[in-house]
Amino acid sequence: MIRHDPLAVRVAAIEPLSATLKRLTLESADGGALPIGSAGAHVSLILEGGDRPFRNAYSLVSMPGERGCYELIVRRTAGSRGGSAFIHERLGEGSVIGATVPHNLFPIQRHARKHLLIGGGIGITPLLSYLPALRQGGERLELHQISARDEVPLFENLLAPHAAHDVHVHAGRGALDLSALLARQPLGTHVYVCGPAALMDHVEAAAAALGWPASRVHRENFGAAGGDPFTLRLARSGREIAVGPDQSMLDALEAAGVPVPSLCRGGACGECLTKVTGGVPEHRDHYLTDLEKAEGALVMPCVSRAKNDLLVLDL
């Protein structure tokens, strides 16, 4: 009933799509069925490379409902996080890595009259899983992909299986009039956008200016799990416990043999409420009032973290 993260998955295939893009196919390391991935879902890969594990989230591009494998597309970025470089340089077919159970923060809205999909660059990935799901349900759809000029053939290729539908690739932002696109949609359309933050902000602003309800505008968001590592000090014993980037305070306390009563482990029930005597909590719960959060004297260790390197608890 509970699927424990991470899943062990084996890299079954790596297919280069361009100089910076690779498609990965992952299978369960034990050969069994994988938890179901849906349109818009993502998994986080846990990659043991160097002094700390990388944890990068990628949208699934495999057929929704597929349980034999997960497919995802990874762009090599020159940015600070090393996960994509690790995948491009060091990951080989046959490697076994960790993956979280699919989680969907960008789901299809099932009561929409029409689905308008807008992708920017590699932001096409969740929309690639939308297309077969929407087509299977006989839904009305329209897709616009905005691409750098030199990548237009690449995205046309990825979208080729759906070319008979209302699917278009544009060379550059200037090639698509977003306001005009939104203005001509029928009532009841939902728009989904995934890509650079500036594109998603632009779509949201253009839709708002045309009077679209915010509930019909959807943007990809992997959510904020984990964060920077920090240290807990237990005031009564002086003991210090490290909280890792992907670990909750509650998990770290339990791993160190410090029992804290808990129930929901999701920031709702209040059971693990703990007093803070030093440092500033970063509150992520739904239990404390705004005033209590501002005071910073209480924290819910199941979900919340620390704003600085050290948090002192009355334990």
Added chain:
Amino acid sequence: MSIAFKTDEIFRDGFRYANSDAAILRFPFPFVEDSYMYSVNIEPHVRGGPTPAFDAVLDIDEHYIGECRERALVLAQDPNRCMVLPHMMAAQWDTLELIMESLAADYPDHFQLGKDGDRWTWRNRLLNIEDSFVFGAPETLPFEPFEYITRQMQGDFTLQDQRDGNLYMDGGMVTSQADWSLEFDLGMTFHEWHGPVPLAHDLGVFDRALQYLLRLQYGRPVRRLNWTMTVNPRLDTSPENYPLWGPDRTTVTPENVGDKLHLRVELQTLYRLPRSNAILFSVRAYLASMNELARVPKWGRRLHRVLRDIDPALEDYKGLGRYRRMAIEHLAQFDDGAPTGKGIAPEVDVLPA
């Protein structure tokens, strides 16, 4: 786990219902301490708990056959007890898959699921059902997938669509409810369908619970216990049939209260469904009479104390008004004043004869 299934139970006039010793010992007694107040008492639905009722993803017990038969009787009279809005078809298949896979894994002697691609074969040996169908093709089943599989389950189910930062009750199979109506609540938001609950709104319980559920993850189901009291072992205490069960409350006497009054506990489990992103809410109800529960010494003591000290607003909402005094006086004989252990476990392995 060997279950002696009963085959002749009746959950309406002409009642025929009792719990075996094993069923009493596995009862999910809801009171963790000697008093009761609302809280967000949600926890991860991990395998195992204070009694064996928590061992399976979806629990079935000795009353399975009778409860499925009762459901069919209710649906024959009132087909609208099962309704699913059209945009929830993916959630219907999600539900069928979750239930079939869970039952086949947890009770392999009674349920088997065979798959050949999209061609599935389902065997339910307890109800003598065997059907082959194409997963994803509703026309290959005798009912729509949600109704088909929940007809083969104990307990009620609702389907919640998630949109606009809220949950909408957009489907359900509700034949054994504690006085609420699916036909009335269908399409409502989380706060709307909880509207009648006293006290908890002001405590902020529903604001927190909604935020928690919106973040419910696939593969990480959660559970909670809820309770009320029912006169007679009647499953269908619906608003639609109030004329049939409302008068039951006038039939309780000091002489019969111990056998007639039942604690009705709901083991509620919530699952994020993978294809639809909807939430399946399972309300699995367990019934045991005061006298059955009092055979567990700890539970007899605790039930007496909880009913004696309950908040007046809850007394009214739980429908205890007419018979609470009689129940307390009857239960007093089981309460010697001794302290009770924390938690709900019965703390005995066998019951006194």
